Amino acid sequence: MxxxxxxxxxxxxxxxxxxxxxxxxxxxxxxxxxxxxxxxxxxxxxxxxxxxxxxxxxxxxGILRCHPDLAGRDLQSGTLTRESQEEQSQAGMTTLDTAEGLQMYRLNSEYKEHFGFPFVICARLNNKADIVRQLSERLKNDRAAERERAIEEVKKICSLRLRxxxxxxxxxxx
Ligand SMILES: NC(=O)N[C@H]1NC(=O)NC1=O
Structure with a gap:
Protein backbone atom coordinates (compact mmCIF):
# COMPACT_ATOMS: atom_id res chain seq x y z
CA MET A 1 0.00 0.00 0.00
CA GLY A 62 -5.80 2.59 30.92
CA ILE A 63 -4.39 1.30 27.62
CA LEU A 64 -3.31 -1.93 29.31
CA ARG A 65 -6.80 -2.35 30.81
CA CYS A 66 -8.32 -2.19 27.32
CA HIS A 67 -6.60 -5.51 26.53
CA PRO A 68 -8.50 -8.75 27.02
CA ASP A 69 -6.91 -11.47 29.13
CA LEU A 70 -5.08 -14.16 27.23
CA ALA A 71 -7.35 -17.23 27.20
CA GLY A 72 -9.81 -15.21 29.28
CA ARG A 73 -13.53 -14.57 29.38
CA ASP A 74 -13.72 -12.78 26.00
CA LEU A 75 -12.05 -15.70 24.29
CA GLN A 76 -14.47 -18.17 25.93
CA SER A 77 -17.50 -16.11 24.97
CA GLY A 78 -16.35 -15.27 21.43
CA THR A 79 -16.25 -11.51 22.07
CA LEU A 80 -12.59 -10.83 21.26
CA THR A 81 -11.79 -8.29 18.54
CA ARG A 82 -10.85 -9.89 15.21
CA GLU A 83 -7.19 -8.95 15.70
CA SER A 84 -7.01 -10.31 19.22
CA GLN A 85 -8.76 -13.53 18.18
CA GLU A 86 -6.15 -14.13 15.46
CA GLU A 87 -3.25 -13.33 17.79
CA GLN A 88 -4.46 -15.49 20.67
CA SER A 89 -5.19 -18.32 18.28
CA GLN A 90 -1.69 -18.09 16.80
CA ALA A 91 -0.16 -18.30 20.29
CA GLY A 92 -2.13 -21.47 21.04
CA MET A 93 -4.50 -19.81 23.53
CA THR A 94 -7.58 -21.24 21.78
CA THR A 95 -6.48 -24.85 22.18
CA LEU A 96 -5.46 -25.04 25.86
CA ASP A 97 -6.42 -28.19 27.73
CA THR A 98 -8.26 -27.90 31.06
CA ALA A 99 -5.11 -27.81 33.18
CA GLU A 100 -3.44 -25.21 30.96
CA GLY A 101 -6.59 -23.08 30.95
CA LEU A 102 -6.72 -23.19 34.74
CA GLN A 103 -3.05 -22.28 35.00
CA MET A 104 -3.58 -19.24 32.71
CA TYR A 105 -6.62 -18.20 34.73
CA ARG A 106 -4.69 -18.40 38.02
CA LEU A 107 -1.61 -16.57 36.74
CA ASN A 108 -3.70 -13.85 35.03
CA SER A 109 -5.71 -13.34 38.24
CA GLU A 110 -2.60 -13.19 40.41
CA TYR A 111 -0.95 -10.72 38.03
CA LYS A 112 -4.05 -8.49 37.87
CA GLU A 113 -4.49 -8.49 41.61
CA HIS A 114 -0.82 -7.58 42.10
CA PHE A 115 -0.53 -4.79 39.49
CA GLY A 116 -4.11 -3.61 38.96
CA PHE A 117 -3.94 -4.10 35.18
CA PRO A 118 -3.98 -7.22 32.98
CA PHE A 119 -0.91 -9.06 31.76
CA VAL A 120 -0.15 -7.98 28.18
CA ILE A 121 2.28 -9.67 25.83
CA CYS A 122 2.59 -9.73 22.04
CA ALA A 123 0.95 -13.10 21.41
CA ARG A 124 2.21 -13.33 17.82
CA LEU A 125 5.80 -13.33 19.03
CA ASN A 126 5.36 -15.86 21.84
CA ASN A 127 4.15 -19.42 22.17
CA LYS A 128 2.23 -21.00 25.04
CA ALA A 129 5.36 -21.89 27.03
CA ASP A 130 6.89 -18.39 26.60
CA ILE A 131 3.65 -16.80 27.78
CA VAL A 132 3.39 -18.90 30.95
CA ARG A 133 7.09 -18.35 31.74
CA GLN A 134 6.90 -14.58 31.22
CA LEU A 135 3.71 -14.29 33.25
CA SER A 136 5.49 -15.87 36.22
CA GLU A 137 8.71 -13.90 35.73
CA ARG A 138 7.14 -10.49 35.19
CA LEU A 139 5.10 -10.89 38.39
CA LYS A 140 8.41 -10.22 40.19
CA ASN A 141 8.85 -6.73 38.63
CA ASP A 142 7.96 -3.58 40.49
CA ARG A 143 4.86 -1.79 39.25
CA ALA A 144 6.58 1.05 37.36
CA ALA A 145 9.00 -1.28 35.54
CA GLU A 146 6.18 -3.67 34.70
CA ARG A 147 3.98 -0.86 33.37
CA GLU A 148 6.76 0.15 30.97
CA ARG A 149 7.44 -3.48 30.04
CA ALA A 150 3.78 -4.05 29.22
CA ILE A 151 3.62 -0.85 27.14
CA GLU A 152 6.59 -2.13 25.11
CA GLU A 153 4.47 -5.22 24.33
CA VAL A 154 1.53 -2.99 23.30
CA LYS A 155 3.90 -1.27 20.84
CA LYS A 156 4.97 -4.63 19.38
CA ILE A 157 1.32 -5.65 18.95
CA CYS A 158 0.64 -2.30 17.28
CA SER A 159 3.60 -2.65 14.94
CA LEU A 160 2.42 -6.05 13.68
CA ARG A 161 -1.18 -4.88 13.34
CA LEU A 162 -0.03 -1.84 11.30
CA ARG A 163 2.05 -4.07 9.05
N1 LIG B 1 -3.53 -9.64 27.32
C1 LIG B 1 -2.91 -9.66 26.12
O1 LIG B 1 -1.70 -9.72 26.01
N2 LIG B 1 -3.72 -9.61 25.05
C2 LIG B 1 -3.27 -9.64 23.76
N3 LIG B 1 -1.96 -9.82 23.30
C3 LIG B 1 -2.04 -9.88 21.95
O2 LIG B 1 -1.08 -10.04 21.19
N4 LIG B 1 -3.32 -9.75 21.55
C4 LIG B 1 -4.12 -9.61 22.64
O3 LIG B 1 -5.33 -9.49 22.70
Whole structure:
Protein backbone atom coordinates (compact mmCIF):
# COMPACT_ATOMS: atom_id res chain seq x y z
CA MET A 1 0.00 0.00 0.00
CA UNK A 2 1.18 3.45 -0.92
CA UNK A 3 1.48 5.97 1.92
CA UNK A 4 -0.32 8.45 -0.34
CA UNK A 5 -3.40 6.22 -0.14
CA UNK A 6 -3.27 6.47 3.66
CA UNK A 7 -2.74 10.22 3.55
CA UNK A 8 -5.77 10.61 1.29
CA UNK A 9 -8.12 8.77 3.68
CA UNK A 10 -10.89 10.73 5.33
CA UNK A 11 -10.75 10.92 9.12
CA UNK A 12 -13.59 8.38 9.33
CA UNK A 13 -11.89 5.88 7.02
CA UNK A 14 -8.53 6.35 8.75
CA UNK A 15 -10.05 5.50 12.14
CA UNK A 16 -12.03 2.63 10.63
CA UNK A 17 -8.83 1.18 9.24
CA UNK A 18 -6.34 1.95 12.01
CA UNK A 19 -8.69 2.34 15.00
CA UNK A 20 -7.73 -0.95 16.63
CA UNK A 21 -3.96 -0.96 16.14
CA UNK A 22 -3.94 -0.25 19.86
CA UNK A 23 -6.58 -2.60 21.25
CA UNK A 24 -9.92 -0.82 21.81
CA UNK A 25 -8.23 2.60 21.74
CA UNK A 26 -9.51 4.34 18.57
CA UNK A 27 -8.80 7.65 20.30
CA UNK A 28 -5.11 7.14 19.51
CA UNK A 29 -5.72 6.89 15.75
CA UNK A 30 -8.09 9.83 15.97
CA UNK A 31 -5.37 11.87 17.68
CA UNK A 32 -2.52 11.05 15.32
CA UNK A 33 -4.63 11.76 12.21
CA UNK A 34 -3.77 15.45 12.81
CA UNK A 35 -0.14 14.67 11.94
CA UNK A 36 -0.84 13.88 8.27
CA UNK A 37 0.78 13.72 5.80
CA UNK A 38 2.76 10.73 7.07
CA UNK A 39 6.12 10.00 5.47
CA UNK A 40 5.74 6.24 5.72
CA UNK A 41 4.57 3.46 7.99
CA UNK A 42 7.40 4.10 10.45
CA UNK A 43 6.22 7.69 10.75
CA UNK A 44 2.70 6.55 11.73
CA UNK A 45 4.22 4.21 14.28
CA UNK A 46 6.44 6.97 15.67
CA UNK A 47 3.43 9.25 16.21
CA UNK A 48 1.57 6.48 18.03
CA UNK A 49 4.59 5.83 20.24
CA UNK A 50 4.99 9.53 20.96
CA UNK A 51 1.32 9.80 21.92
CA UNK A 52 1.50 6.81 24.28
CA UNK A 53 4.71 8.07 25.92
CA UNK A 54 3.13 11.46 26.49
CA UNK A 55 0.38 9.92 28.64
CA UNK A 56 0.52 9.95 32.43
CA UNK A 57 0.92 6.58 34.17
CA UNK A 58 -2.86 6.37 34.62
CA UNK A 59 -3.32 6.72 30.83
CA UNK A 60 -0.77 4.00 30.11
CA UNK A 61 -2.49 1.73 32.60
CA GLY A 62 -5.80 2.59 30.92
CA ILE A 63 -4.39 1.30 27.62
CA LEU A 64 -3.31 -1.93 29.31
CA ARG A 65 -6.80 -2.35 30.81
CA CYS A 66 -8.32 -2.19 27.32
CA HIS A 67 -6.60 -5.51 26.53
CA PRO A 68 -8.50 -8.75 27.02
CA ASP A 69 -6.91 -11.47 29.13
CA LEU A 70 -5.08 -14.16 27.23
CA ALA A 71 -7.35 -17.23 27.20
CA GLY A 72 -9.81 -15.21 29.28
CA ARG A 73 -13.53 -14.57 29.38
CA ASP A 74 -13.72 -12.78 26.00
CA LEU A 75 -12.05 -15.70 24.29
CA GLN A 76 -14.47 -18.17 25.93
CA SER A 77 -17.50 -16.11 24.97
CA GLY A 78 -16.35 -15.27 21.43
CA THR A 79 -16.25 -11.51 22.07
CA LEU A 80 -12.59 -10.83 21.26
CA THR A 81 -11.79 -8.29 18.54
CA ARG A 82 -10.85 -9.89 15.21
CA GLU A 83 -7.19 -8.95 15.70
CA SER A 84 -7.01 -10.31 19.22
CA GLN A 85 -8.76 -13.53 18.18
CA GLU A 86 -6.15 -14.13 15.46
CA GLU A 87 -3.25 -13.33 17.79
CA GLN A 88 -4.46 -15.49 20.67
CA SER A 89 -5.19 -18.32 18.28
CA GLN A 90 -1.69 -18.09 16.80
CA ALA A 91 -0.16 -18.30 20.29
CA GLY A 92 -2.13 -21.47 21.04
CA MET A 93 -4.50 -19.81 23.53
CA THR A 94 -7.58 -21.24 21.78
CA THR A 95 -6.48 -24.85 22.18
CA LEU A 96 -5.46 -25.04 25.86
CA ASP A 97 -6.42 -28.19 27.73
CA THR A 98 -8.26 -27.90 31.06
CA ALA A 99 -5.11 -27.81 33.18
CA GLU A 100 -3.44 -25.21 30.96
CA GLY A 101 -6.59 -23.08 30.95
CA LEU A 102 -6.72 -23.19 34.74
CA GLN A 103 -3.05 -22.28 35.00
CA MET A 104 -3.58 -19.24 32.71
CA TYR A 105 -6.62 -18.20 34.73
CA ARG A 106 -4.69 -18.40 38.02
CA LEU A 107 -1.61 -16.57 36.74
CA ASN A 108 -3.70 -13.85 35.03
CA SER A 109 -5.71 -13.34 38.24
CA GLU A 110 -2.60 -13.19 40.41
CA TYR A 111 -0.95 -10.72 38.03
CA LYS A 112 -4.05 -8.49 37.87
CA GLU A 113 -4.49 -8.49 41.61
CA HIS A 114 -0.82 -7.58 42.10
CA PHE A 115 -0.53 -4.79 39.49
CA GLY A 116 -4.11 -3.61 38.96
CA PHE A 117 -3.94 -4.10 35.18
CA PRO A 118 -3.98 -7.22 32.98
CA PHE A 119 -0.91 -9.06 31.76
CA VAL A 120 -0.15 -7.98 28.18
CA ILE A 121 2.28 -9.67 25.83
CA CYS A 122 2.59 -9.73 22.04
CA ALA A 123 0.95 -13.10 21.41
CA ARG A 124 2.21 -13.33 17.82
CA LEU A 125 5.80 -13.33 19.03
CA ASN A 126 5.36 -15.86 21.84
CA ASN A 127 4.15 -19.42 22.17
CA LYS A 128 2.23 -21.00 25.04
CA ALA A 129 5.36 -21.89 27.03
CA ASP A 130 6.89 -18.39 26.60
CA ILE A 131 3.65 -16.80 27.78
CA VAL A 132 3.39 -18.90 30.95
CA ARG A 133 7.09 -18.35 31.74
CA GLN A 134 6.90 -14.58 31.22
CA LEU A 135 3.71 -14.29 33.25
CA SER A 136 5.49 -15.87 36.22
CA GLU A 137 8.71 -13.90 35.73
CA ARG A 138 7.14 -10.49 35.19
CA LEU A 139 5.10 -10.89 38.39
CA LYS A 140 8.41 -10.22 40.19
CA ASN A 141 8.85 -6.73 38.63
CA ASP A 142 7.96 -3.58 40.49
CA ARG A 143 4.86 -1.79 39.25
CA ALA A 144 6.58 1.05 37.36
CA ALA A 145 9.00 -1.28 35.54
CA GLU A 146 6.18 -3.67 34.70
CA ARG A 147 3.98 -0.86 33.37
CA GLU A 148 6.76 0.15 30.97
CA ARG A 149 7.44 -3.48 30.04
CA ALA A 150 3.78 -4.05 29.22
CA ILE A 151 3.62 -0.85 27.14
CA GLU A 152 6.59 -2.13 25.11
CA GLU A 153 4.47 -5.22 24.33
CA VAL A 154 1.53 -2.99 23.30
CA LYS A 155 3.90 -1.27 20.84
CA LYS A 156 4.97 -4.63 19.38
CA ILE A 157 1.32 -5.65 18.95
CA CYS A 158 0.64 -2.30 17.28
CA SER A 159 3.60 -2.65 14.94
CA LEU A 160 2.42 -6.05 13.68
CA ARG A 161 -1.18 -4.88 13.34
CA LEU A 162 -0.03 -1.84 11.30
CA ARG A 163 2.05 -4.07 9.05
CA UNK A 164 -0.90 -6.39 8.56
CA UNK A 165 -3.15 -3.52 7.43
CA UNK A 166 -0.56 -2.02 5.13
CA UNK A 167 0.32 -5.32 3.48
CA UNK A 168 -3.30 -6.20 2.84
CA UNK A 169 -5.60 -4.76 0.24
CA UNK A 170 -6.77 -1.52 1.82
CA UNK A 171 -10.00 -1.37 -0.20
CA UNK A 172 -11.32 -4.63 1.24
CA UNK A 173 -11.15 -3.18 4.74
CA UNK A 174 -13.14 -0.02 4.10
N1 LIG B 1 -3.53 -9.64 27.32
C1 LIG B 1 -2.91 -9.66 26.12
O1 LIG B 1 -1.70 -9.72 26.01
N2 LIG B 1 -3.72 -9.61 25.05
C2 LIG B 1 -3.27 -9.64 23.76
N3 LIG B 1 -1.96 -9.82 23.30
C3 LIG B 1 -2.04 -9.88 21.95
O2 LIG B 1 -1.08 -10.04 21.19
N4 LIG B 1 -3.32 -9.75 21.55
C4 LIG B 1 -4.12 -9.61 22.64
O3 LIG B 1 -5.33 -9.49 22.70
Missing amino acids: DINVVNALTYEDFVKLFGNVIEKCPLISAAIWSHRPFKDLADIEAHITEFIHSLPDSGKE NIVLSDIQTKL
